[in-house]
Amino acid sequence: MDKRVIFAVAGAGKTKTIIDKLSLEEKSLIVTYTDNNYSNLKQRVIKKFGYIPENTKIYTYFTFLYSFCYKPFLADRVKAKGIFWDMPSVETLKLARDKPSFYMTKHKLLYHNRIAKLFEQMKTNNDINSRLEKYFDNLFIDEIQDFGGHDFNFLKEITKANLNIMFVGDFFQHTFDTSTDGRTNQSLHKNYITYKKEFQKMGLTIDTESLNKSYRCSQTVCEFVNNNLKINIKSQRSDITNIINIENEEEVKMIFRNNSIIKLFFQKANTYDCYCINWGKSKGQDHYQDVCIVLNSTTLKHFKSSTLHELAPSTKNKLYVACTRCRGDLIFIDEKKIKSII
Numbered sequence: 001m002d003k004r005v006i007f008a009v010a011g012a013g014k015t016k017t018i019i020d021k022l023s024l025e026e027k028s029l030i031v032t033y034t035d036n037n038y039s040n041l042k043q044r045v046i047k048k049f050g051y052i053p054e055n056t057k058i059y060t061y062f063t064f065l066y067s068f069c070y071k072p073f074l075a076d077r078v079k080a081k082g083i084f085w086d087m088p089s090v091e092t093l094k095l096a097r098d099k100p101s102f103y104m105t106k107h108k109l110l111y112h113n114r115i116a117k118l119f120e121q122m123k124t125n126n127d128i129n130s131r132l133e134k135y136f137d138n139l140f141i142d143e144i145q146d147f148g149g150h151d152f153n154f155l156k157e158i159t160k161a162n163l164n165i166m167f168v169g170d171f172f173q174h175t176f177d178t179s180t181d182g183r184t185n186q187s188l189h190k191n192y193i194t195y196k197k198e199f200q201k202m203g204l205t206i207d208t209e210s211l212n213k214s215y216r217c218s219q220t221v222c223e224f225v226n227n228n229l230k231i232n233i234k235s236q237r238s239d240i241t242n243i244i245n246i247e248n249e250e251e252v253k254m255i256f257r258n259n260s261i262i263k264l265f266f267q268k269a270n271t272y273d274c275y276c277i278n279w280g281k282s283k284g285q286d287h288y289q290d291v292c293i294v295l296n297s298t299t300l301k302h303f304k305s306s307t308l309h310e311l312a313p314s315t316k317n318k319l320y321v322a323c324t325r326c327r328g329d330l331i332f333i334d335e336k337k338i339k340s341i342i
Contacts, residue, residue, distance in 0.1 A: 003159060004205035005144065005167040007196070009233040010324030011216025011286070014168045018140045019044045021166070027055040027135060031064045032142040036284035041142070057136075061151070065115045072131065073124045084109035093182050097121055113179030116154035125154075129161035136163055144169030148188055149179035152198075159202045167204070168211075171195060172231045175280045175318050189313070216286065217324050224330065229320050230309040242329040245303075252337045255292055264322040265294045265335070266315070272338070279322040291326035293319070294335045303332065 008014045015037070022028050022045065032038050038060045045052050052058070059068065066083060074080075078100070088111045095102040103118045104110055110118070119125050132139060139158070141147075144167040147155055159165055174189050189195060196206055213234045214222060218241040222233045246252055255261055256274055263269070263276035276294075277285075295303055299319065302308045308319065323330060 001162060001164055002205075003165040003203065004207055005169075005199045006207045006210055008168060008170050008211035009214050010170060010173065010321070011214035012211035013215055014142060014170070014211060015040060015044055017168060017211065018142060018166070019048055021138065021140065022048065022053075022056055024049070024053055024055065026137040028057070028138040028140065029064075029132070029136045030056070030058045030140045030142065031061055032058075033061045033146045034143060034284050035060065037142060040284060040286070061147075062112060062115075066110075068131070069119065069124075069128045070110070070115060073127050074118070074122055077122070078104070078110075078118070079108060080104055080110045081108045082110070083112050083115070085112055087111075087113065087180075113149055113151075113181050115150075116179070117150040117181070117184075119154065120150075120157075125157040129158065132158070132161045133163055138164045138166070141165075141167045142169070143173075145171050145174040145189070146176060149181045149184045151179050152185045152188060156202055159204065165204070167199070172317055172320050173283060175283060175314060175321060214324065216327055218327070221323060221326050221330050225320060225323055228303075228306065228308045229316055229323075231316075231320055233324070241326075244329055244331045246331060246333050247337070249337065249341060252333055253341050255331060255333060256338055256341065261290045261292050261331070262288050262325070263292045263294055263333075263338075264325070266296045266299065266318070273342070279318040282325050283321045285325055288325045289328040290331060291322070291328075292331040292333055293322050294333055294338060296335050300334050 006017065018030060030041055032041060038058065041058050042052065045056060045058065062083060084105050092102060098121065103114050119128060171192050188198070200206060213236045215236045217233070217235055218237050218239055219235040220241045220243060222235040224243050225231050225233050246255060256263065259275040263274055264279050264282055265272065265276055266279055269276040269278045299308070299311065299315070302311055309316065311319065
């Protein structure tokens with residue numbers, strides 16, 4: 001069995017790598033986290049085969065947890081009625097792990113961040129692995145960097161299954177976890193080197209070379225990311241694009257009203273009447289040409305002083321996601337200048 005994790009850079013072809021592995025002969029399961037990527041994977045499978053073959057299944061992570069893992073083994077015993085998407089209260093951390101109230105609300109909804117822990121408590125991980133082996137030859141999990149808390153421990157259990165396994169992700173696109181719960185894997189994403197070692201402990205082959213160059217981003221954008229965010233990314237391209245800092249009010253107005261250029265805000269993009277989205281929400285998007293990054297007061301300060309690499313890790317990662325949506329020119333604008341014209 002081939003079991004590996006591929007650490008990729010933005011735009012290097014993570015989805016293509018998975019799609020290329022699919023065939024009509026082998027049974028494959030693809031699991032991903034975001035709805036954007038789920039839709040993208042479905043479209044890419046249809047593009048390859050003309051339809052979604054019976055031997056290829058695509059799940060979002062929590063659909064996989066609930067439908068494939070929970071229902072066959074625990075539905076009759078636990079009798080949950082669905083998933084609760086809000087975080088459980090801090091007080092529930094004091095509850096015993098063998099109590100149903102640790103895993104469910106009073107309305108019998110499973111806390112989303114403790115479903116994987118429930119499998120451990122109920123000793124169903126071996127059953128889940130046997131079910132994976134029965135129905136599939138290959139397991140692909142995308143956006144691996146977003147797995148945290150009990151879900152990361154669940155990944156460790158899945159790797160014991162007797163089938164081909166490939167995890168794919170970009171450590172620096174870690175902008176949120178599938179789950180957090182107290183101190184469970186609290187420091188998992190603090191250091192790239194120690195993060196990779198966690199996969200080595202699972203017995204996976206570590207691949208940092210196959211997807212280390214971006215097809216999406218130009219050499220110019222990659223150099224900007226390298227020099228300013230201190231995140232190592234190379235380009236498959238040799239062409240030069242532009243990094244533009246716009247300060248002129250009339251030019252700001254033109255960019256703001258130009259619906260062919262996406263405006264990416266740190267937060268609260270929905271309060272602006274333009275073609276826009278938040279930095280983190282843009283993850284998985286691959287269709288933008290020129291991209292306008294709107295800098296709030298904190299990121300503008302670091303931008304001007306060339307210290308963007310000193311931003312808080314979650315902010316820096318979201319900015320990395322935003323910058324690497326770009327196929328063409330990368331434009332920067334001060335958010336205050338946008339507010340002044342509207």
